[in-house]
Amino acid sequence: MGTKVTLTADHMSGMKGADATISGAFDTTAYSISYTPTDGGQRITDHKWVVHEELKDPGDAPLEAGTEVVLDADHMAGMDGAEATIDSASDETVYMVDLTMDGMKMTNHKWVVESEIQPAK
Structure with a gap:
């Protein structure tokens, strides 16, 4: 820090x-995702990043590309509750x-x- x-x-x-x-700094899995915002915005593709803990009931990490998930994150407008698709996963240290x-x-x-x-x- x-x-x-x-x-x-x-x-x-x-x-x-x-x-x-x-x-x-966090030891977790980060995902690139594609999702349609809940506020009616255009579909976002290859958004980097959301972490495993920002997914609703995700199961065990890492998730495979193509897995459908629901977001429990609010660092962008329309993200919380949006349905998303995992594009890729990263097993690196994740930073704010x-x-x-x-x-x-x-x-x-x-x-x-x-x-x-x-x-x-």
Whole structure:
């Protein structure tokens, strides 16, 4: 916690190359998912990431690609209660990070995985 890193993830505009501070680290399975938001928005494909604990009654990890799940996560609008499909699974350490991106400060941003960070320069 508190470690300074540089993000290599490009989940959203301005993220790649952003400086961040680790605010939490978890040993769990992270999933890339595709889902249709419950608020009527367009289908989201290959959303990275939700963790195993953010799925309703998921059973044992890891889940296989193609598994249908219900989300119990709220880090994006329309996510909680949405039906989703597992696209892929990652068995890396999962991090929450604090960062400022394009002038917007984010605290406890969920999630980036080990391969999406590097030591700060």
